[in-house]
Amino acid sequence: MLRVEGHKNLYRDENSGAILNTDTVGYSEYVKQRESRKKEREEIKDLKNEINEIKSLLRALLDRQ
Numbered sequence: 871m872l873r874v875e876g877h878k879n880l881y882r883d884e885n886s887g888a889i890l891n892t893d894t895v896g897y898s899e900y901v902k903q904r905e906s907r908k909k910e911r912e913e914i915k916d917l918k919n920e921i922n923e924i925k926s927l928l929r930a931l932l933d934r935q
């Protein structure tokens with residue numbers, strides 16, 4: 871592999887010409903952030919569902935009166 875000029879973590883594969891990033895710390899941080907965002911989206915989705923359920927229950931309660 872050949873180092874890409876001006877980049878300490880980038881290398882070019884001699885066979886395919888693909889650029890490879892060898893920054894494992896940066897990749898680990900990216901994966902952590904991606905999982906964190908995924909968890910936040912799931913929590914927001916759950917909260918929205920709970921709010922909709924509460925609204926439905928309130929409407930049903932008001933309809934009985």
